Amino acid sequence: xxxxxxxxxxxxxxxxxxxxxxxxxxxxxxxxxxxxxxxxxxxxxxxxxxxxxxxxxxxxxxxxxxxxxxxxxxxxxxxxxxxxxxxxxxxxxxxxxxxxxxxxxxxxxxxxxxxxxxxxxxxxxxxxxxxxxxxxxxxxxxxxxxxxxxxxxxxxxxxxxxxxxxxxxxxxxxxxxx
Ligand SMILES: [Zn+2]
Numbered sequence: 001x002x003x004x005x006x007x008x009x010x011x012x013x014x015x016x017x018x019x020x021x022x023x024x025x026x027x028x029x030x031x032x033x034x035x036x037x038x039x040x041x042x043x044x045x046x047x048x049x050x051x052x053x054x055x056x057x058x059x060x061x062x063x064x065x066x067x068x069x070x071x072x073x074x075x076x077x078x079x080x081x082x083x084x085x086x087x088x089x090x091x092x093x094x095x096x097x098x099x100x101x102x103x104x105x106x107x108x109x110x111x112x113x114x115x116x117x118x119x120x121x122x123x124x125x126x127x128x129x130x131x132x133x134x135x136x137x138x139x140x141x142x143x144x145x146x147x148x149x150x151x152x153x154x155x156x157x158x159x160x161x162x163x164x165x166x167x168x169x170x171x172x173x174x175x176x177x178x
Contacts (some may be wrong), residue, residue: 018123026036037081050173052083057158057175059086064127067091073126075110076149077119083149084119084153091126100126101127120151123149133159135168143168 058074063072074088089106093099097124102124115118128136133154135143143150145165152159161168 010072014121022157025065035156049171050081050083051176052160052173053085054175054177056083056086059154060125060151060153060158061087063125064129067127067129069129070096071100071127071129072097072153073102073124075102076125076151077108077110077114079120081122083122095115097129117142121148123151125153128152131155133157135161140168 063074070094071091072088073091074086076083077087078084087106088111090103091100092103093101105170107121112120131154133152135152137148139150139152144162145163147165148163149171150161150163150168152161160171160173162171
């Protein structure tokens with residue numbers, strides 16, 4: 001990761017996919033997103049699926065460290081494909097070293113807040129304390145295939161996935177400062 005430039009600019013336009021993983025691009029989200037992705041030279045660098053506040057990236061890594069060696073988990077909040085905040089949750093799974101289950105009350109509260117004008121529930125996050133941030137067999141079995149976003153944190157890296165009806169697809173993303 002490069003150092004952060006001035007406010008409201010992009011410091012990693014499109015995160016390259018890991019070898020062997022097809023990076024998944026969705027339809028452009030409109031002019032606003034396109035303009036955010038133009039580099040200093042004004043050239044469109046690519047259309048990322050997600051935009052994520054830098055503070056969210058920091059918070060995900062902090063939650064991962066705090067929970068280690070257990071898995072942390074929680075909810076991704078924002079609007080459309082822009083993640084603005086996280087809601088940490090208790091991991092209520094009986095084997096939190098290798099599994100996660102978001103406290104159902106936290107989920108209920110987040111959905112209720114969204115209906116009452118708060119940020120929307122865009123998806124979920126959890127950490128892999130000892131493995132790569134790719135969906136495990138357990139994750140695949142748990143997937144609702146409902147189009148939600150999954151952030152997985154592992155080995156110091158954060159990867160965002162779309163829980164699609166044909167499986168998990170890695171999403172491109174841009175980080176926004178300010
Ligand atoms: Zn997992």
